[in-house]
Amino acid sequence: MSELIIAPMQPDEWSQVGALIHQSTNSWYQSHLGHEIFNCSPSETDIFCKVYEALDPGCCLIARLDGNIAGSCFYHPRPTHISLGILNVASDYFGRGIARALLNAVCEIADAENKTVRLISSALNLDSFSLYSRAGFCPKAVYQDMIIPYPEHGHIYKSPPTFTVRDAAIEDLEGMVELELKHTGLSRKKDFKYFLENSEGIWHTSIAVMESGELSGFMVSHVHPASAIVGPGFATSEEVAEALVCEELNFRGPSTPLIVVPAIASNLIKSLYARGARNLELHLGQARGVFQEPTGYQFPTFLPETA
Numbered sequence: 691m692s693e694l695i696i697a698p699m700q701p702d703e704w705s706q707v708g709a710l711i712h713q714s715t716n717s718w719y720q721s722h723l724g725h726e727i728f729n730c731s732p733s734e735t736d737i738f739c740k741v742y743e744a745l746d747p748g749c750c751l752i753a754r755l756d757g758n759i760a761g762s763c764f765y766h767p768r769p770t771h772i773s774l775g776i777l778n779v780a781s782d783y784f785g786r787g788i789a790r791a792l793l794n795a796v797c798e799i800a801d802a803e804n805k806t807v808r809l810i811s812s813a814l815n816l817d818s819f820s821l822y823s824r825a826g827f828c829p830k831a832v833y834q835d836m837i838i839p840y841p842e843h844g845h846i847y848k849s850p851p852t853f854t855v856r857d858a859a860i861e862d863l864e865g866m867v868e869l870e871l872k873h874t875g876l877s878r879k880k881d882f883k884y885f886l887e888n889s890e891g892i893w894h895t896s897i898a899v900m901e902s903g904e905l906s907g908f909m910v911s912h913v914h915p916a917s918a919i920v921g922p923g924f925a926t927s928e929e930v931a932e933a934l935v936c937e938e939l940n941f942r943g944p945s946t947p948l949i950v951v952p953a954i955a956s957n958l959i960k961s962l963y964a965r966g967a968r969n970l971e972l973h974l975g976q977a978r979g980v981f982q983e984p985t986g987y988q989f990p991t992f993l994p995e996t997a
C-alpha cells in the first residue's frame with residue numbers, strides 16, 4: 691500500500707493545486723447539489739495560491755499519494771489564531787482519510803502554538819462538517835450566502851447622520867485593526883494591509899466613520915473570474931453594515947458578488963430580501979479552541995478564508 695506524504699506546496703505546483711481546487715469543489719457540488727461552484731477555467735483558480743502565498747508563504751500543505759497530488763490545504767497563522775483556508779481532496783481520493791491527515795497537520799501546528807483554529811464551512815456539506823466535528827470544531831455562527839441583483843441606478847440606502855461611508859486608504863489600517871480586535875478578539879493586520887495595498891488590483895475597501903472620527907465598520911470586496919465576494923468586514927450595527935454592503939455592491943456594479951451575511955443580522959437580511967436577495971447556501975463559522983463572541987456583525991469571506 692502506498693504511503694501518504696504531507697509536505698509544503700512547492701512554487702512549481704501552484705497550477706496543479708489551482709486545478710485540484712477546481713476539480714474537487716466542482717465535482718463535490720455537482721454530485722451532491724447538482725451545480726458547480728467555479729464557472730471559470732481550472733487555471734484561474736490558482737488565484738487562491740497567488741493570494742495565499744502572498745499573505746502566508748509556505749503555508750499550504752499538499753497530500754501526495756501514488757505520486758499524485760491528492761489533496762491540499764492552506765492555513766493562515768495570525769497573532770490571535772490560525773485560519774484554515776480552502777481544503778480540497780481530488781474526487782478520486784474521497785473517503786480515504788486524506789482530508790483528515792491534512793487537517794490533523796494544521797491542528798498540530800495550532801496546538802504547538804496554543805492557538806484556536808477557525809474556519810468557515812458549508813452547512814450543506816456533511817462530509818466537511820463531519821470532518822471538522824470529529825476533529826473538535828464547534829459551530830459558533832451561521833451565515834447566509836446571498837446574491838442581490840444590481841438595480842439600474844445602484845443601491846440606495848438611508849445613512850443616518852451619525853456616520854459617513856467612504857473609500858478606505860492605507861491611513862485607515864490601524865483603525866480597522868483596532869476595531870476588529872476590540873469587537874472580535876481577532877488580529878489580522880497583515881490581511882488588511884494587503885487589501886489596502888491592492889497589488890492584485892482586485893480588492894476594494896469601504897469604511898464607516900462616526901462623527902467623533904472613530905471607525906464603526908469596514909467592508910472589503912473582490913471580483914475575479916474564480917471568486918467574487920463582499921467581505922471580510924465588520925460593523926458595529928446593522929445600519930452600518932447595510933451602508934457598507936451597499937457601497938461595495940455599487941462599486942462592483944453588475945458583477946453581483948456573493949455576500950456572506952451573519953444570520954443574526956435579521957433587520958439587514960430583511961432589507962436585503964427587499965432588494966431582491968436570493969439565498970444560495972448556508973455556512974457555519976467554526977472554532978476549535980477558545981472563542982470570543984463578537985460584539986457586532988462579522989462578514990467572512992472565502993478568499994482569503996476568514997471566520
Ligand SMILES: CC(C)(COP(=O)(O)OP(=O)(O)OC[C@H]1O[C@@H](n2cnc3c(N)ncnc32)[C@H](O)[C@@H]1OP(=O)(O)O)[C@@H](O)C(=O)NCCC(=O)NCCS
Pocket residue numbers: 714715718776777778779780783784785786787788789790791810811812815816817818820821824
Ligand atoms: C470534504 C472533503 C475535504 C472530505 O475529504 P475526504 O478526504 O474524503 O475526507 P476523509 O476521508 O478524511 O473523511 C473525513 C472524516 O469524516 C467522516 N465522515 C464522513 N461523512 C460522515 C458522516 N456523515 N457522519 C460522520 N462522519 C462522517 C469520515 O469517516 C472521516 O472520519 P474518520 O477519518 O475519523 O473515519 C472532500 O469531500 C472534498 O474535497 N470536497 C470538496 C471540497 C470541499 O468541500 N472542501 C471543504 C471546504 S471547507
